[in-house]
Amino acid sequence: MADHPSRDELRDVRGQMWKHLTQGIMPFWTARAVDTRYGGYLTCFDADGDLIEEDTDKYIVTQTRLIWAFSLFHTIDPQGTPHLGYARQGVDFFLRFFWDPEQGGWYWKVARDGSLVDAGKVVYGQSFAIYALATYTQATGDPRGLDYAARTFDLLQRYSADVARGGYYENLEPDWQLSPGGYCAGDRKSLDIHMHLLEAFTVLAQVSGKEVHRRRLEEVIQVILDHMIDWENGCGGNQYDLAFNPLPAIAIRRTWNADREGAAVEAPLDTTSYGHNVELAWLLRRADEVLGNPPDAHRDLVTRLVDHALRYGMDWDRGGVYRDGPHAGPALVRDKEFWQNAEVLVGFLDAFELTGDTRYWEAFRLTWDFVRRFMINHDLGEWMTLVDENGSPLVPGIGNPWKVCYHSGRAVYEAVARLDRILAKLEPSHK
Amino acid sequence: MADHPSRDELRDVRGQMWKHLTQGIMPFWTARAVDTRYGGYLTCFDADGDLIEEDTDKYIVTQTRLIWAFSLFHTIDPQGTPHLGYARQGVDFFLRFFWDPEQGGWYWKVARDGSLVDAGKVVYGQSFAIYALATYTQATGDPRGLDYAARTFDLLQRYSADVARGGYYENLEPDWQLSPGGYCAGDRKSLDIHMHLLEAFTVLAQVSGKEVHRRRLEEVIQVILDHMIDWENGCGGNQYDLAFNPLPAIAIRRTWNADREGAAVEAPLDTTSYGHNVELAWLLRRADEVLGNPPDAHRDLVTRLVDHALRYGMDWDRGGVYRDGPHAGPALVRDKEFWQNAEVLVGFLDAFELTGDTRYWEAFRLTWDFVRRFMINHDLGEWMTLVDENGSPLVPGIGNPWKVCYHSGRAVYEAVARLDRILAKLEPSHK
Numbered sequence: 023m024a025d026h027p028s029r030d031e032l033r034d035v036r037g038q039m040w041k042h043l044t045q046g047i048m049p050f051w052t053a054r055a056v057d058t059r060y061g062g063y064l065t066c067f068d069a070d071g072d073l074i075e076e077d078t079d080k081y082i083v084t085q086t087r088l089i090w091a092f093s094l095f096h097t098i099d100p101q102g103t104p105h106l107g108y109a110r111q112g113v114d115f116f117l118r119f120f121w122d123p124e125q126g127g128w129y130w131k132v133a134r135d136g137s138l139v140d141a142g143k144v145v146y147g148q149s150f151a152i153y154a155l156a157t158y159t160q161a162t163g164d165p166r167g168l169d170y171a172a173r174t175f176d177l178l179q180r181y182s183a184d185v186a187r188g189g190y191y192e193n194l195e196p197d198w199q200l201s202p203g204g205y206c207a208g209d210r211k212s213l214d215i216h217m218h219l220l221e222a223f224t225v226l227a228q229v230s231g232k233e234v235h236r237r238r239l240e241e242v243i244q245v246i247l248d249h250m251i252d253w254e255n256g257c258g259g260n261q262y263d264l265a266f267n268p269l270p271a272i273a274i275r276r277t278w279n280a281d282r283e284g285a286a287v288e289a290p291l292d293t294t295s296y297g298h299n300v301e302l303a304w305l306l307r308r309a310d311e312v313l314g315n316p317p318d319a320h321r322d323l324v325t326r327l328v329d330h331a332l333r334y335g336m337d338w339d340r341g342g343v344y345r346d347g348p349h350a351g352p353a354l355v356r357d358k359e360f361w362q363n364a365e366v367l368v369g370f371l372d373a374f375e376l377t378g379d380t381r382y383w384e385a386f387r388l389t390w391d392f393v394r395r396f397m398i399n400h401d402l403g404e405w406m407t408l409v410d411e412n413g414s415p416l417v418p419g420i421g422n423p424w425k426v427c428y429h430s431g432r433a434v435y436e437a438v439a440r441l442d443r444i445l446a447k448l449e450p451s452h453k
Numbered sequence: 454m455a456d457h458p459s460r461d462e463l464r465d466v467r468g469q470m471w472k473h474l475t476q477g478i479m480p481f482w483t484a485r486a487v488d489t490r491y492g493g494y495l496t497c498f499d500a501d502g503d504l505i506e507e508d509t510d511k512y513i514v515t516q517t518r519l520i521w522a523f524s525l526f527h528t529i530d531p532q533g534t535p536h537l538g539y540a541r542q543g544v545d546f547f548l549r550f551f552w553d554p555e556q557g558g559w560y561w562k563v564a565r566d567g568s569l570v571d572a573g574k575v576v577y578g579q580s581f582a583i584y585a586l587a588t589y590t591q592a593t594g595d596p597r598g599l600d601y602a603a604r605t606f607d608l609l610q611r612y613s614a615d616v617a618r619g620g621y622y623e624n625l626e627p628d629w630q631l632s633p634g635g636y637c638a639g640d641r642k643s644l645d646i647h648m649h650l651l652e653a654f655t656v657l658a659q660v661s662g663k664e665v666h667r668r669r670l671e672e673v674i675q676v677i678l679d680h681m682i683d684w685e686n687g688c689g690g691n692q693y694d695l696a697f698n699p700l701p702a703i704a705i706r707r708t709w710n711a712d713r714e715g716a717a718v719e720a721p722l723d724t725t726s727y728g729h730n731v732e733l734a735w736l737l738r739r740a741d742e743v744l745g746n747p748p749d750a751h752r753d754l755v756t757r758l759v760d761h762a763l764r765y766g767m768d769w770d771r772g773g774v775y776r777d778g779p780h781a782g783p784a785l786v787r788d789k790e791f792w793q794n795a796e797v798l799v800g801f802l803d804a805f806e807l808t809g810d811t812r813y814w815e816a817f818r819l820t821w822d823f824v825r826r827f828m829i830n831h832d833l834g835e836w837m838t839l840v841d842e843n844g845s846p847l848v849p850g851i852g853n854p855w856k857v858c859y860h861s862g863r864a865v866y867e868a869v870a871r872l873d874r875i876l877a878k879l880e881p882s883h884k
Contacts, residue, residue, distance in 0.1 A: 179610045181665055186672035186679070188619045199664045233630045234612055241617035248617070 024380040036441040039434040046403025047431045048095050052103050055088055060135045062115030063088040065426050069418035071402040078134040082147035086154035087428035093161035125197050127177045141196035145182050146215050146277050148174050152222035156229045171226055187265050189245045207274040211262045213250040221305050228312045255349040256326030257294040293346045296335030297362025300369030303327040328373040336385055341392030356411040363393055364433035371440045405430045455811040467872040470865040477834025478862045479526050483534050486519055491566045493546035494519040496857050500849035502833040509565040513578035516547055517585035518859035524592035556628050558608045572627035576613050577646050577708050579605050583653035587660045602657055618696050620676045638705040644681040644689045652736050659743045686780040687757030688725040724777045727766030728793025731800030734758040759804040767816055772823030787842040794824050795864035802871045836861045
């Protein structure tokens with residue numbers, strides 16, 4: 023078993039991460055993301071960090087993730103570059119062009135100038151609106167964020183909740199009718215979307231303090247625990263029918279693997295995502311914190327999820343986690359993607375903080391070294407999209423309709439917070 | 454097996470019922486119910502039909518049931534006595550004094566002058582607000598009814614839906630937090646409340662035409678079918694924990710048996726209500742009609758429920774149904790109460806219309822004869838509250854905080870509609 027990291031090692035990693043966040047990620051987006059012509063954000067940047075001019079449509083997912091990011095940057099550096107204004111102008115654009123004044127809720131996609139492209143009501147997107155807008159109010163005090171986050175929550179309860187079986191319908195039409203089945207997936211539920219609702223309701227409950235927001239957070243946790251966990255193997259599932267019977271995963275319009283690049287698994291009947299599982303582990307712990315539960319309220323599940331990733335998803339030679347694999351057995355797709363590696367950084371360190379088990383530290387440390395060496399484009403300060411298991415770039419682009427800095431920036435920010443807590447608790451003997 | 458009723462017999466019963474409705478029930482309430490001093494309705498009338506002066510508090514259940522009743526009366530007799538105005542003034546009072554302007558939703562009880570007595574948010578009451586207000590708009594065209602019915606629906610989705618397990622929390626505090634467990638029953642679900650949500654969403658979906666109202670109606674049916682039916686014995690359950698595990702029934706603050714008069718069953722672990730079961734049968738058929746389902750979509754359950762009442766609840770000697778009994782075996786409480794006997798009139802006749810089985814006609818006919826002979830106070834034109842199995846009055850009062858003419862008036866109105874359809878389809882050979 024590895025030794026407990028020394029104070030010096032902890033400080034060293036903490037310093038690397040903080041520098042990467044404040045001198046890499048933050049300047050990259052602050053210099054490029056604001057669309058000075060139309061407002062809102064530009065999100066697609068190639069391997070040289072240059073704007074991809076032919077790809078300037080604005081998607082709910084990355085518009086909200088940059089509202090979230092500039093809100094975070096303002097929290098980190100309230101006196102520095104004008105993060106507050108950058109967040110606010112993103113909210114202005116979002117409220118003006120994404121809000122559906124007739125049906126309520128947020129569109130899926132608009133053109134660069136704000137004209138409507140796709141009015142679909144996709145719960146994945148609505149959840150990020152809640153997450154970003156509640157965080158924006160938390161960071162800035164502007165009440166519009168929480169107001170619209172709560173309205174979005176109410177619309178989800180009205181239109182998206184499944185009051186027969188529990189959980190949420192995930193794919194709805196512009197007028198909030200259920201989408202058809204199959205590729206449009208009105209007949210499916212998934213761990214992905216329910217985990218992001220958990221994430222969104224956590225911040226909403228924290229910022230609003232309302233009992234009903236806490237109650238729905240508890241309920242969505244219950245849905246995940248009751249229906250979406252393979253407890254025997256210690257991993258999450260993927261897609262389900264409306265009654266939570268597992269289904270072979272399919273590509274889904276607008277969301278799941280709809281734009282996937284790189285290798286896929288043929289007929290992925292039984293795959294699980296290490297990144298999702300470990301993300302769920304630390305999001306559960308974050309939810310417990312907001313709910314006032316003890317830190318170890320979900321210790322059994324948290325350690326099962328992280329242990330599964332260590333057993334099957336972790337590359338113990340080179341660091342980093344693979345992409346997909348079966349519930350029991352080695353990974354099938356061994357490429358390494360930005361978001362899974364970002365989420366396991368937080369989750370591995372979180373499990374180390376919870377348990378003191380140095381295997382988790384070791385996995386965190388190896389993954390951070392892999393990310394630093396192969397995934398981050400240090401000239402630009404941001405992460406590439408996809409590398410192979412040895413670290414050779416497969417998709418070196420920096421930004422796309424899904425990827426901005428929600429995973430990368432959050433991972434280092436959350437890791438630094440944990441490193442600071444671990445350092446603060448360290449016995450004097452740990453030099 | 455009894456013969457199919459002749460045209461003459463059908464016409465005879467139809468005539469008795471129509472006369473009872475239009476010359477008994479309607480004049481009784483039209484002459485007494487409107488509170489000319491404060492607005493809204495007076496509901497408590499003794500065995501002589503006189504107002505009980507010491508009991509003039511206004512409860513959501515009977516205020517809404519009289520809004521519903523005067524809306525129906527207006528439909529039946531739009532040119533006659535001023536039913537429209539009587540309904541509208543009830544709505545005026547209800548909107549002014551029962552609507553919670555801060556938390557949304559409807560109070561449980563106000564004093565005669567409208568001053569607040571109990572601000573509890575009880576789903577049983579909210580469901581009758583939806584039922585009455587949607588019916589009011591249907592009958593009168595006044596859009597306020599549907600507007601507030603839809604708002605109430607939205608509040609139930611926000612605060613009362615259980616998005617972990619499905620179904621609805623039933624008992625909430627004035628600020629819509631969940632009530633404590635036990636007597637306050639924040640930890641229970643029941644067939645009673647879910648059946649009345651089914652009833653309310655049926656009219657709401659019909660009047661609004663909205664997909665989400667239809668969807669929630671389908672969901673609440675699913676909850677009842679999945680969790681609240683004893684399929685083997687063919688009857689409904691009573692109370693459940695939040696995960697739908699059956700619980701021994703207890704008295705519940707404000708609603709279940711809280712004001713029960715007459716005999717009770719000791720420790721009613723396993724009782725079912727014949728009246729509820731048969732009410733559910735015909736409400737299901739009504740919901741199918743609104744949803745565009747075939748008339749026999751729930752034929753299996755409908756006939757099981759009605760057959761159970763025929764087997765155990767029906768008094769084949771004297772007519773009428775008993776009050777409570779076990780799932781399998783003869784009735785335990787053999788008093789005959791107004792509302793169960795009203796609901797089985799509709800349900801027995803409805804099952805006859807569905808199946809043509811003359812056993813159902815026989816049960817309907819015997820029950821109507823019992824009601825006409827022993828339960829209706831013909832001097833007043835309305836039903837007594839409770840008689841014993843032989844028809845001797847036990848609680849001869851006409852109106853109370855729960856009883857107005859929602860059961861009695863609806864039963865004869867719905868029965869007449871079915872008799873008219875049966876008559877219209879009759880072969881010429883049936884004289």
